[in-house]
Amino acid sequence: MKDQITTLRDQILLATLPHVEDSGWTWGIVEKAAAECKAQDEMKSGIFPNGIVDVVAHFSDYADRKMMEKLAKLPTDTLRSKDKVRLAILSRNEILENNKGAVKAAMAFWTIPSHVIQGQRVLWRTSDCIWNWAGDTATDYNRQTKRALLSSILMGTNMVWIGDESEENIITQAFLDRRLENVMEFGRTIGTIKKIVPNLFRQANQRK
Incomplete structure (x- = not known):
C-alpha cells in the first residue's frame, strides 16, 4: 500500500x-x-x-530516491568518503537538471517562516541519506556535525548550481570541491583537537 x-x-x-x-x-x-x-x-x-508542504517535501524525497538508484549502478567501492559525497551531490543535481526552476522555488518556499523547520528536516534527510550511503557509521556528535556541515554544503552548492550555465556545470563542481576540502580540513582539525585535549588533561593531572 x-x-x-x-x-x-x-x-x-x-x-x-x-x-x-x-x-x-x-x-x-x-x-x-x-x-x-x-x-x-x-x-x-x-x-x-499537509497540503503543499507535503508536496514540496516529496519533491526532495523523490530526488533522494532517484539519486540512490543512480548511485547503486555506479562502481564506488574504491572511492573515499569525500569522493562518494561529491558523487552523490553531483548525481542528485544531474537528476534535477531539467527542474532547476522547481528547485529554486522550493528553496524559496522553505524560507517562509512557517515552513523553515520542515525545510530543515527535509535538508537533513538528504544529508543523512548521502552520509549513510557514503559509509558513515558515527554515532557520537560527529554524526550530527557531519550532517549539519553537509546540509550547509548542499544549500550553497544548489544556489550556485541553479544559476550555473557552464558546460557540465563546471562552476558548480569547482565550488563543491572547495567546500568539501574546507570541510575535510575542519574534520582533520577536530580530529587533532580530540587527540590533544585528553593528553593535556593527562599532563595536567600528572603535574598535580
Whole structure:
C-alpha cells in the first residue's frame, strides 16, 4: 500500500513540475496535476495530508530516491568518503537538471517562516541519506556535525548550481570541491583537537 501511495505521489509530482517555474509551488497547480493523473479522489482522501508542504517535501524525497538508484549502478567501492559525497551531490543535481526552476522555488518556499523547520528536516534527510550511503557509521556528535556541515554544503552548492550555465556545470563542481576540502580540513582539525585535549588533561593531572 505504501509503495502504491508513493507511486501516485510521484505521478502527481511529475505532472506538477512543468508548471512550478512559472507559478511557484501552489496547491492549485497540484490539484490540476492530480486531475491530469485522474487522482482527484485520492486528493480528497488526503494523499498529501499537509497540503503543499507535503508536496514540496516529496519533491526532495523523490530526488533522494532517484539519486540512490543512480548511485547503486555506479562502481564506488574504491572511492573515499569525500569522493562518494561529491558523487552523490553531483548525481542528485544531474537528476534535477531539467527542474532547476522547481528547485529554486522550493528553496524559496522553505524560507517562509512557517515552513523553515520542515525545510530543515527535509535538508537533513538528504544529508543523512548521502552520509549513510557514503559509509558513515558515527554515532557520537560527529554524526550530527557531519550532517549539519553537509546540509550547509548542499544549500550553497544548489544556489550556485541553479544559476550555473557552464558546460557540465563546471562552476558548480569547482565550488563543491572547495567546500568539501574546507570541510575535510575542519574534520582533520577536530580530529587533532580530540587527540590533544585528553593528553593535556593527562599532563595536567600528572603535574598535580
